[in-house]
Amino acid sequence: MAETIDFIGEIHPLLTQFRQMTARHQAQIDGYLDSDGELTDEVRQDFNEAKNAHNAEAHNQLVKVIERLTDLCGPPVPGRAYTLTYAGPERHDGEAPYTFVVNGQDLDDARRILHTLPFFREWYEEQRDWNAPEQDPDVLFLASPRDSHAGIPDLGCYNDLRREQAALWETETVTRELAPVRPELEG
Template sequence: MNRHRTRLDQYRDSDGYVIEEKQADYDEARISTAFEASDHLDNVLDRLADLVGPPAPRAFTLTFAGSERHDGQAPTSFVVNAINLDDAARVLATLPGFLDWYLADAAACDHGVDIVHVPEQSHPGVPAPGRYVDLLPEQGASAAPAGIGTTSTPPPAAAPSLPPSLSR
C-alpha cells in the first residue's frame, strides 16, 4: 500500500492534487498499481480459502417455468442446499422431487422443451414461505439449515430427460 502511494505521490502537488501535465502518467500508474493490488488480493483470498476450507453449503433457490406459465401461473421455485448456484443446479437434477415435477411437466409437452430456467428468480437464500418446494429434506436432515422447513407440497410424479441447463 505504501509502495503504491509513494509511486502515485510523484505525480501530485503538495496539496495532494494531480499535477495537470502529469495526469496521463498518473492515470497509467494508477492502473498498474490497481492491477498489482488486485493480483495481491487474489493471492490473499486464495490463501485464506486454503486455510479456512471450502464454504459450507447453504440454501439456494432455483426457479423454473413449465407449461403452467401459459395459463398465467407463477413459475415453480425449488430450494436445495449447495455451495453456489451451479452446484445447486447439479444437486437439483438428482432429487426425486424435482425429477417428478420435471417429468410430469415434460409429459405434457415435447420432452421438456417447454421448461425454462428463470435465472432472475434463482438466487442464494429462501423465498417467502409458501412460495417454493423445499427439497432440503430429500438431501438429508444434515443438509437442512436450522429454521428452514417444508413450505410447499412437492409436485406430482412421472420420469425425465433434464433441461440442457441442468445437464452439466
C-alpha cells in the first residue's frame, strides 16, 4: 500500500546540515584571508588543504543526500509522471474515482505499467462484485484529458505509485543485467 511521506520533514534536516557545513567552511576560509580579503602566500598551502578537506566533506554530504532522496523516492525510472484515473463500482453511488500516478513514456505506456503494479492489481480485484465473483471487476478507465494526462493532478488526493514502480523497475533491471552472465542450465 502507498505510504505518506513527510518530504519536508525529511528534506529540511538535510538542508540544515548543508547550510551548517557551508557556514563552517566559509568561517574557516575567512580565517585565511587578510584584512583586505586577500590570500597571502604564507597561508596558501593551509588554505588549499582546507579547501580540499571541504570538497571531500561536501562530496560525502552530497552522497548522503542522494542516498536519502533515493530512499524516499525510489531509484529514478524512465519517462515522466502520468495521472491515470479509474472509476470503480462506487461511481454508481456518486463517489469520486481513484487516481494513480506512475512514470511512463506516454499515456498508454503508463497505463500498461500501472496494470503490472501490485497495489493497482489488488485495488482492481477489490472492485469485483462480491455477489458475482466470476465477473470481471466493474472498473472504467477515464480517458478524458481532464482525468488522465501527463503530469500529476493539480488538486485532490491520488495514489503515487512511482516508488513501487521504481522498486520493481530496479529489480527487473538488475535481473536483465545479470541475465547474460547467468549460465544456461542443461536439461
